[in-house]
Amino acid sequence: MPATLGDRMISQMSARGFILLQTAGRLADEMGLPAYAVGGFVRDLLMSKTSADIDVVVEGDGIAFAKLVGRELDGTVQAHHAFGTATITLPDELTLDVATARSETYAQPAALPQVVSGSIMQDLFRRDFTVNAMAIRLNARRFGELVDLFGGQRDVQARRLRTLHAKSFLDDPTRIFRAVRLEARLGFRMDGETLRHCVEAGRQDLPGHLSGQRLCNELRLILLEAQPEKALARLGVLKLLRFVHPKLIWTSGMARRFEMVRAAVDRCRKMETGGPHNLWLVYFMALVEGLTPNAVQDMMQRLALPARDVGQVMAGHGRAATILRGLAKRPAPKPSAIYRALDGLADETVCLLIARASSEAVRKRLLDYRSQYRDVKLSVTGADLKALGLTPGPAYKKILTRLLDARLDGVVRSKADELKLVAKLARL
Ligand code: CTP
Numbered sequence: 001m002p003a004t005l006g007d008r009m010i011s012q013m014s015a016r017g018f019i020l021l022q023t024a025g026r027l028a029d030e031m032g033l034p035a036y037a038v039g040g041f042v043r044d045l046l047m048s049k050t051s052a053d054i055d056v057v058v059e060g061d062g063i064a065f066a067k068l069v070g071r072e073l074d075g076t077v078q079a080h081h082a083f084g085t086a087t088i089t090l091p092d093e094l095t096l097d098v099a100t101a102r103s104e105t106y107a108q109p110a111a112l113p114q115v116v117s118g119s120i121m122q123d124l125f126r127r128d129f130t131v132n133a134m135a136i137r138l139n140a141r142r143f144g145e146l147v148d149l150f151g152g153q154r155d156v157q158a159r160r161l162r163t164l165h166a167k168s169f170l171d172d173p174t175r176i177f178r179a180v181r182l183e184a185r186l187g188f189r190m191d192g193e194t195l196r197h198c199v200e201a202g203r204q205d206l207p208g209h210l211s212g213q214r215l216c217n218e219l220r221l222i223l224l225e226a227q228p229e230k231a232l233a234r235l236g237v238l239k240l241l242r243f244v245h246p247k248l249i250w251t252s253g254m255a256r257r258f259e260m261v262r263a264a265v266d267r268c269r270k271m272e273t274g275g276p277h278n279l280w281l282v283y284f285m286a287l288v289e290g291l292t293p294n295a296v297q298d299m300m301q302r303l304a305l306p307a308r309d310v311g312q313v314m315a316g317h318g319r320a321a322t323i324l325r326g327l328a329k330r331p332a333p334k335p336s337a338i339y340r341a342l343d344g345l346a347d348e349t350v351c352l353l354i355a356r357a358s359s360e361a362v363r364k365r366l367l368d369y370r371s372q373y374r375d376v377k378l379s380v381t382g383a384d385l386k387a388l389g390l391t392p393g394p395a396y397k398k399i400l401t402r403l404l405d406a407r408l409d410g411v412v413r414s415k416a417d418e419l420k421l422v423a424k425l426a427r428l
Contacts, residue, residue, distance in 0.1 A: 003153070005136055006144030008045055016094060017054065020073070024056055024096070025138035027068050033060035036120055036135035036147065043131045046156045047186070055097045057123055057135065062086060062100035069096070084117060102126070106171040110209035113171070121149060128175045129182070129194075130155045130162045159188045166193075169201035173210055176201055176240060177218035184230035199238060207243035212304025219244055219303065223280035223287075229258040232287070245299035247291055257286050257355070264355035264363075273371050278309075281348040285313055286355070293317055316349030320356050327362045336405035338365050339373045376408055379415035380422060388419075390426055399425050 009018055021037060028035035035058045044051040058065045063079045066086035070077035075090040084100035103122035104113035113126075120135055127133040130152040137145040146153065155162050161179055169175050176198055179190055190198060201207070207215065222231045235241045236250025261282055269275035276282055288296045296317055300310050326341050327333060333341070342350060350370055357363040378400065385396060402425055406412045412421050 003146045003148075004144040005042075005045060005146050009136075009144060012045060012048060012050065014050075016092070020090070020094065020096060021054070021056075021138055022140075022143065023072065024069055025140050025143050027072060028058060028065060029139050029141075031060065031065060031068065033058045033065060034120065035059075035065070035138040037138060038124070038135045039127070039132050042134040042136055042146070043152070043156060045136075046134075046153060053095060053097060055099065056138070057099050057101050057120060059101045059120055062098045066096075066098040069098070083115070099123075109170045109206055110173050120147065124149055125164060128163065128168060128172070128178055130164060131160075131182075131186075131188070133164060155191075159186070161188045161190045161194060163194050163197060166197060169197050170204075170206060173201055173206040174214055174218050176207055177215075177222065177235075180231045180234045180238070180240070181218075181222050181225060184227065184234060185225055202238065202240050202243070207240065210243075212302055215243065216303035216305060219284075220280045223283040227258075227262075228283055229255040232258075245291070245295060245302065247295045248287070248299070254287070254290075257289070258283060260355040261286050261352065264351055267367070268351055268354065268370065271367065271371055276348045276351045278348055281309060281312065281346075282351045282355075285316065285348060285352045288313070288317070289320070289352075312346035312348060316345050316352065320353060323353060324357060324362060327357075327365050328359065332361070333365070335368070335373050335408040335410075338369050339376075339405075339408050342366070342369050342374075373408055376404065378403055378407060378418060380418045384419065385422065388422060388426070390422075395426070 009021070013021075024035055035056060037054055038057045039055045041051040041054045062084050063077075063081065063086045066077050066079065066088050069075065070088045073088070073090055075088045075096075077086050077088050079086040084102065086098045088096045088098065090096075100117050101120050101123040102115050103118035104115050104126040106113050124133040124135060124147070130150040132152070133150050134152040135147040137143065137147065150164055151162075161182060163169065163175070179194070179198055183189060189195075222228050222235075225231060232241070233250050233255060235244075241248045241250055265275050265279060265282060288299060291299070293314065296313065297310075300313065305313075323341055327338060342353075345353075347370070350366060354363055354366045357366060380403065382392065382396070385399065386392070390396060390399070399422060403412070403418055403421060406421055407418070412418050
């Protein structure tokens with residue numbers, strides 16, 4: 001008799017999520033398809049945690065099934081025909097990812113797999129770790145039945161990460177980084193054999209065959225974890241950080257730096273301005289702080305980082321100490337001087353500076369820049385200057401700069417003040 005997790009689902013899930021899965025099961029019955037909740041959702045349920053997203057697999061046409069669920073629940077469905085997958089977004093923003101059960105074969109190590117539709121058993125067998133290779137039946141008469149073909153539940157209890165077969169890391173070396181990320185997040189450990197295969201995959205240089213984008217995605221996912229330093233420290237111990245860059249070495253000082261970044265970001269998040277848009281980039285900047293500019297460029301090229309990110313990282317790299325010294329000067333720099341020191345830097349760089357600031361006074365200057373100075377705008381416009389008879393040119397820019405400084409420092413407060421200052425500066 002298979003274990004049933006129906007009661008656990010009722011007690012742990014939101015009523016909304018539970019009803020959604022029940023509805024999915026009923027609609028799968030209507031189509032005559034076996035349907036399952038799979039992967040991280042099942043693992044988290046067994047660990048009494050709530051999952052952010054739910055993945056559903058059906059043995060049959062996943063897209064047609066998703067469309068039926070979408071229609072029934074007034075959701076919108078985005079189908080990805082090449083993969084037989086679809087995302088249903090419900091009116092309250094809840095999303096459900098649906099896939100057609102499939103099996104995967106790898107023509108060469110580290111390549112993307114060839115995919116054909118298959119059974120739930122094949123779909124579970126293609127997965128990375130036993131704890132991620134479980135499913136829960138959703139069809140009404142068997143709702144809540146656990147499908148655990150590889151001992152995943154036992155491994156959850158033993159807090160153990162185990163691959164399903166010896167070639168798992170060879171097929172997909174991104175799993176090396178996934179293993180370390182999940183270990184750190186869940187407080188699990190790879191079992192002896194899995195660890196051996198993981199280290200061996202590193203020895204065989206398999207992550208070296210990954211595309212820049214895939215490697216970057218794994219690093220980004222690590223940097224988006226609640227405590228990225230845990231996974232990075234483990235990568236350091238397993239000598240796997242070299243695949244991100246040969247010069248990258250993990251030290252305890254870096255763990256401390258990451259904690260400071262987190263504290264700075266938390267502080268920013270509590271303010272009206274909110275946290276940085278790209279949290280992972282703040283950690284990335286902290287990670288590469290000790291590397292030479294050439295090494296950072298190299299690393300970003302290997303990771304195929306978009307030009308915009310490269311520009312932002314390089315604009316701040318190696319400048320932290322100088323900028324912070326400037327901000328720590330006595331007497332305290334005026335708002336305009338703070339603005340000039342930071343203008344043009346990415347918000348992520350400013351957050352890193354907040355993390356690195358050595359005193360509360362300097363930190364406050366940086367926070368004020370983010371929340372006040374950065375968005376200060378002049379009331380006079382180029383058209384106003386023109387109307388005053390000024391001809392556009394370098395003098396224009398000079399006047400506008402002086403004007404903005406005066407505004408930042410509270411020397412001028414209104415448009416009339418600004419116009420007076422323009423007249424003075426231009427000696428009209
Ligand atoms: N998977 C895999 N190999 C990969 C990536 C994913 O086998 N390289 C499988 C895992 O079984 C995983 C599922 O695909 O459970 C979905 O992947 P993802 O959404 O990344 O995993 P979750 O377990 O949902 O992860 P998270 O908890 O981080 O959301």
